[in-house]
Amino acid sequence: MATATIEEDRIDALFGALADRTRRDILRRVLVAEHSVSALAAAYDMSFAAVQKHVAVLDRAGLIAKRRRGREQLARGEVGAVRSVASLLSDLEELWRGRITRIDDLLAEDITKE
Amino acid sequence: MATATIEEDRIDALFGALADRTRRDILRRVLVAEHSVSALAAAYDMSFAAVQKHVAVLDRAGLIAKRRRGREQLARGEVGAVRSVASLLSDLEELWRGRITRIDDLLAEDITKE
DNA sequence: ACAACATACAACCATTTGGTTGTATGTCAA
């Protein structure tokens, strides 16, 4: 099997995106309702560019999606991605419970093997 | 209310710790069974010190706990911490569902206000 | 007592990250 790392990159991006409070706050806002980038930027005490980069990180991780409306870009939260992260955690919990039979899938993606 | 940031630091640490594949792999292993730091280190193609630092990051985030047995330090996964992260994500999902009444708690921890 | 083992930690280095300012491009409204 050669799957491993390709998916791991995605997971890195997901947790990495969530590991910043500004991005978590943006995500909360856009899960409730669509917001333009500049509307989001207005909420924080930092430059527009900084907020725009945070939005881009969330977008790359797939936690939000953007759609264009005229000159603005509306961001909405992707609840499916949030659920997929939750699912990773429940896999961990199952592992703890000892219920996982296909341990090899989750455990020991040996770096050394290909 | 003055809570906010104190808890946010904890969440930063949790997601930050999970945003690295080596640490996720370590966490999987120690959720299944206790492992000494050197036993863990043997599993990866990096120095002992690097693995020890990863373990320390997981420890600081509260995702693992350590207990001493003789000269070795045994790490076990803290499933409660894993669940608390899952709970954060389900809060996000609830937010999306529009079910959260206490939105102010989750949303808009305004940086500017104290 | 001593040698080997297990851990912790400091110092160092390269890369990434989170912020800044400035510039370019696209869209709207008059």
Next chain:
DNA sequence: TTGACATACAACCAAATGGTTGTATGTTGT
């Protein structure tokens, strides 16, 4: 068409991150 707005992105900087090697401190077994 032109000016203002919305976004994107490059270049830059300081701090954090993920790795290294080396050293110090316990603990064990003989």
